[in-house]
Amino acid sequence: MKVLTTIADVRTTLHAERAAGRSVGFVPTMGALHDGHKSLLLASVADNDVTIASVFVNPLQFAPDEDLAAYPRDLDADVALATSAGADYVFAPSVDEMYPEPIETTVSVSGVSEPLDGQSRPTHFAGVATVVTKLFSIIGPCSAYFGEKDFQQLAVIRKMSLDLSLDVSVVGCVTHREPDGLAMSSRNRYLTDEERSESVVLSQALDMAVEAIEAGQTDPAVVRRLMVDHLATSTLGTLDYAEVVDARTLRTPERLRGEIRCLVALQFGKARLIDNKGATAAN
Numbered sequence: 001m002k003v004l005t006t007i008a009d010v011r012t013t014l015h016a017e018r019a020a021g022r023s024v025g026f027v028p029t030m031g032a033l034h035d036g037h038k039s040l041l042l043a044s045v046a047d048n049d050v051t052i053a054s055v056f057v058n059p060l061q062f063a064p065d066e067d068l069a070a071y072p073r074d075l076d077a078d079v080a081l082a083t084s085a086g087a088d089y090v091f092a093p094s095v096d097e098m099y100p101e102p103i104e105t106t107v108s109v110s111g112v113s114e115p116l117d118g119q120s121r122p123t124h125f126a127g128v129a130t131v132v133t134k135l136f137s138i139i140g141p142c143s144a145y146f147g148e149k150d151f152q153q154l155a156v157i158r159k160m161s162l163d164l165s166l167d168v169s170v171v172g173c174v175t176h177r178e179p180d181g182l183a184m185s186s187r188n189r190y191l192t193d194e195e196r197s198e199s200v201v202l203s204q205a206l207d208m209a210v211e212a213i214e215a216g217q218t219d220p221a222v223v224r225r226l227m228v229d230h231l232a233t234s235t236l237g238t239l240d241y242a243e244v245v246d247a248r249t250l251r252t253p254e255r256l257r258g259e260i261r262c263l264v265a266l267q268f269g270k271a272r273l274i275d276n277k278g279a280t281a282a283n
Contacts, residue, residue: 001083003075003090004052007098007138010091014052014140022049024142026168028135031055032072033081036176036184040145041085043173047143052089053082054135059095060103061127067270072186091138098134106130109163112155112250116263117274120240125156132157133164141167149175149183151261151276155250175275177203183275190271198234199273202264205230206277209244209262213279218256220244227264240265240272247278256281 004010014024025044029037033055044051055078062068075092082090106126113125136144146154158170176184181203182196191199205227212223227242245252247259263276 001079001087001090003079003092005092005094005097007093010052010089010138011140013089014050017050018141024048024139025051026135026139026142026144027051027053027087028132028144028146029053029055029078030057030071030186031078032074032186032189033078034184034186036147036149038081038085039176040147040173041082041087043171044143044145045086047171050089051085051087052091052139053078053087054091054093054139056091056093056098056131056135058098058127058131060106060130061124063121063123066121067187070270072189098131103130107133107160107164109156109160112152112159115245115250116152116241116243117265118152120265125153128153129156129160133160133166136161136166136168143169143171145171145173147175148172149185149275151263152250181207183273185273187271187273191268195236195268195271198236199266199268201231201234201237202266202273202275203277205242205264206262206275210277210279213244213256213260213262213281216282218281220252220254220256223256223262227262231264231266234266237266237268237273240267257283 025048027040027044057071079090107129108126109129154172161168161170180200182199208226209223217223223244231239242264244262247261260279260281261276265274
């Protein structure tokens with residue numbers, strides 16, 4: 001395992017790897033790595049000759065009132081986890097390395113970035129799209145691995161990569177969960193014991209929605225009400241959204257048909273938790 005801290009070192013290193021005929025897998029992260037990240041690294045290691053992870057807390061995707069300063073950082077632990085998964089390199093740049101001057105060029109993806117988290121966090125996806133475009137430019141041709149837990153982010157990155165003809169294969173990987181169903185997230189560590197106990201309502205509400213759709217329910221309002229009512233059983237969580245959408249457009253159709261995605265977001269104190277699950281509705 002080698003830790004790289006400059007853009008020049010990453011480019012030189014990966015150019016040599018590709019010149020030797022080796023394929024490159026890339027796992028972009030903001031650090032605070034957990035077993036969900038490890039599952040992405042393992043997928044990359046299985047698919048590619050060389051795997052590199054990035055660890056960078058990107059200030060562009062945080063609004064002024066969000067948790068940038070408090071976001072957990074432990075590079076030594078992140079490197080240890082990446083090493084245990086078989087990764088070859090970690091790219092851990094400073095903010096000054098990534099943004100040596102005030103950034104005046106940003107990437108925005110309309111359409112899929114607008115609903116859901118785009119309503120709650122209106123500047124978020126432009127920050128994500130900008131840093132991921134920059135990282136793809138630094139890493140070069142690769143397969144890039146993202147978790148489906150951040151389903152809207154995955155949709156944004158896929159659309160961005162397609163529209164800009166980026167030489168990257170974007171790979172979505174299934175959400176890694178705790179034994180009780182809670183989706184793994186770096187922000188789970190913010191939960192108190194009581195909040196952690198109640199947080200299972202997210203996956204439970206999604207399970208109820210999927211079961212209803214696969215039993216033949218085609219009215220999105222009915223499915224949404226099932227989720228909202230169950231999420232309301234949490235006394236500590238505040239609902240941000242619960243939506244039932246077309247998996248491709250992320251918009252709510254009049255009737256559920258084909259591939260559907262159910263998505264929820266709940267605020268527990270310092271922790272804003274998101275989760276989603278897919279279902280197939282009868283045509």
